[in-house]
Every structure is written in C-alpha cells, then in structure tokens.
Amino acid sequence: xxxxxxxxIGIGVLIVLSPxxxxxxxxxxxxxxxxxxxxDEIQKMTGYVPHGFQRLxxxxxxxxRDYTFQGWEGKDLFSMSFAYLIxxxxxxxxxxxxxxLIGKVLAKEHE
Amino acid sequence: MVFGAVMIPIWRAASKAVKKTLSVRQVxxxxxxxxxxxxxxxxxxxxxxxxxGHAVGGVLVAILLGPWAACIAVTVALVIQALLFxxxxxxxxxxxxxxxxxxxxxxxxxxxxxxxxxxPAGSSRRIFAAGAGAYAGIxxxxxxxxIEFGLQPLLYHTANGQALYCPYGLNVAVPAMLFGxxxxxxxxxxxxTALVVKYLQKQDAVFFEGGRS
Numbered sequence: 001x002x003x004x005x006x007x008x009i010g011i012g013v014l015i016v017l018s019p020x021x022x023x024x025x026x027x028x029x030x031x032x033x034x035x036x037x038x039x040d041e042i043q044k045m046t047g048y049v050p051h052g053f054q055r056l057x058x059x060x061x062x063x064x065r066d067y068t069f070q071g072w073e074g075k076d077l078f079s080m081s082f083a084y085l086i087x088x089x090x091x092x093x094x095x096x097x098x099x100x101l102i103g104k105v106l107a108k109e110h111e
Numbered sequence: 112m113v114f115g116a117v118m119i120p121i122w123r124a125a126s127k128a129v130k131k132t133l134s135v136r137q138v139x140x141x142x143x144x145x146x147x148x149x150x151x152x153x154x155x156x157x158x159x160x161x162x163x164g165h166a167v168g169g170v171l172v173a174i175l176l177g178p179w180a181a182c183i184a185v186t187v188a189l190v191i192q193a194l195l196f197x198x199x200x201x202x203x204x205x206x207x208x209x210x211x212x213x214x215x216x217x218x219x220x221x222x223x224x225x226x227x228x229x230x231p232a233g234s235s236r237r238i239f240a241a242g243a244g245a246y247a248g249i250x251x252x253x254x255x256x257x258i259e260f261g262l263q264p265l266l267y268h269t270a271n272g273q274a275l276y277c278p279y280g281l282n283v284a285v286p287a288m289l290f291g292x293x294x295x296x297x298x299x300x301x302x303x304t305a306l307v308v309k310y311l312q313k314q315d316a317v318f319f320e321g322g323r324s
Contacts, residue, residue: 007143029157033162033163034162035260050278064196107129
C-alpha cells in the first residue's frame with residue numbers, strides 16, 4: 001500500500017475515535033475551550049452578555065453548528081457522538097478537498 | 112478581527128512560498144495534513160477549571176512540508192471549521208489563524224530545525240527535536256491567544272466599563288491559556304507529533320533528508 005493510503009487509514013482511525021473528544025470532556029464536566037464560550041456560558045460566568053458578541057453571533061449560521069444537527073442540541077451523549085462522527089467525516093472530506101485543490105493550483109508550475 | 116488584516120499579507124506570502132517549494136508529489140500530503148489538523152482539534156481534552164483545550168497538529172505538518180505549507184493546511188482546517196461548525200466563529204478566523212496557522216508552525220518548525228540540524232534523517236535526535244518543536248509551537252500559540260484575549264477588555268468596552276467581547280484581562284487570560292497548554296495540551300501535541308515522525312522515519316526517511324522536505 002502507498003504511504004498516503006496508510007496515512008489515510010490513520011486519519012480514519014482518528015475519525016472513529018473522534019467522539020472521545022466529546023465524551024471525555026463530558027465526563028470531567030469540561031466546558032468550552034477558554035475564550036470559546038457560547039453566549040449562554042458567558043452570561044452564567046459574568047452575569048451579562050457582552051454586546052459585541054451578541055451582535056457578532058448573528059452574523060453567520062453554521063450548518064452543523066457545534067458539531068451536531070439542527071434541533072439535536074441537548075440530545076443524549078450517544079446521539080451527540082454519532083453527530084460528532086458525521087461532522088468529522090464531512091469536515092475531513094471538505095477540508096482535504098479544499099487543501100488538495102489549493103495544493104494543485106500552487107504546485108502545478110513545476111515538476 | 113484586526114487579525115484578518117494581519118493575516119492577508121501572511122497568506123499571500125504563504126502562497127508565494129508554497130508555489131516555489133511544494134512539489135506535485137507533496138499535494139496529497141498537504142490534503143492529509145489539513146485533514147489531520149482538523150480531526151486532531153476535535154479531540155477536546157479537559158483541563159483544570161472546567162475548560163478544555165486541543166492539540167493542533169500544525170508543527171507536524173510544518174516539519175514534513177515546511178512552515179508555509181503548514182500555514183495553508185491549518186488555515187483551511189480553521190476556516191472550514193468556522194464556516195461549517197461555527198467553531199471559533201468567522202470573526203475570530205484572523206486571530207485563530209495568526210495563532211495556530213502562523214505562530215504555531217513557525218515557532219515549532221524553527222525549534223525543530225535548530226535542535227535537529229546536522230542529525231541523520233533516521234536519528235532519534237530528530238524525534239526529540241520534533242517533540243520539542245511541537246511543545247514550543249503550541250505553547251507559543253496559546254500565549255499569543257491569551258494576550259489577544261487579555262487585551263480585549265482594555266480595547267473594547269462600553270462607557271460604563273462592561274466588556275464588549277472577552278471580559279477577562281491579561282492577568283486572567285494569559286495564565287488561563289498558558290497553564291493548560293504547558294501541563295497537558297502541549298504534551299498531547301508532543302506525543303502525536305513525535306509518534307508520526309518516528310513512524311515516517313521508518314516508512315520514508317526522504318521526508319527528513321535535505322534541508323526541508
């Protein structure tokens with residue numbers, strides 16, 4: 001097998017394991033990364049929602065917001081893990097595709 | 112948001128540099144590198160104080176393809192992450208890219224180069240250098256993020272002192288960002304980077320031959 005094939009298998013293993021990135025913090029009651037709070041979390045911490053954030057949060061609605069499907073927020077951990085896995089697959093397909101295209105465009109001039 | 116403007120010349124320099132150095136043979140690795148960075152960022156690790164952090168994988172890409180290619184790979188991962196999942200947010204793309212797609216791969220790459228210079232492609236000094244680069248890169252990027260957060264309440268607040276964005280100053284933001292990365296997340300970055308470098312040394316040492324690779 002080619003080396004790129006082997007590395008893709010490695011990425012596949014990471015995809016399968018990716019729900020750990022959701023489950024482990026859940027077990028330890030770990031919230032968002034520092035500074036990556038949602039408006040609800042910030043309100044709890046400081047007692048108010050900073051105005052700038054409120055305005056900015058309305059700028060863009062991500063299709064798979066918070067790595068889950070719309071309307072799935074607050075579902076059980078198993079469903080959320082499934083959504084997380086699907087998010088990992090779709091993210092990787094798009095990201096690898098975009099990076100590949102950029103690479104093709106930039107690298108085409110030699111060899 | 113200010114960092115959007117800072118990143119534009121950096122991205123321009125990155126595409127110029129990559130045009131000169133990236134060979135067609137390396138393009139699939141650029142795609143794998145971007146995918147790797149994205150998926151490794153999904154592994155949130157709980158750190159003290161009810162927070163989480165994650166590795167970035169960008170130093171590994173910098174070691175294998177050079178820091179400018181890593182800048183592009185991590186940028187793609189961060190931009191899609193923000194657009195598709197609302198992670199980080201579109202207004203933070205500039206700052207996130209500055210920290211994780213610029214500071215991280217460059218600090219990591221030069222620490223790696225400095226320690227590994229003159230060592231044979233298959234040597235264990237190279238694995239150590241990769242680990243040290245990974246640690247330095249992610250901690251530098253956490254420090255940079257902490258400074259950016261900490262400056263926000265000074266720069267952006269309402270007339271009565273309520274923060275518009277991040278409510279915590281440098282005295283809280285910098286230690287909060289640094290501590291978790293120094294004690295835990297940094298080591299996650301070290302382990303993934305060193306393991307893959309060790310694996311690739313056996314598979315195809317050509318990655319580590321010559322000045323860059």
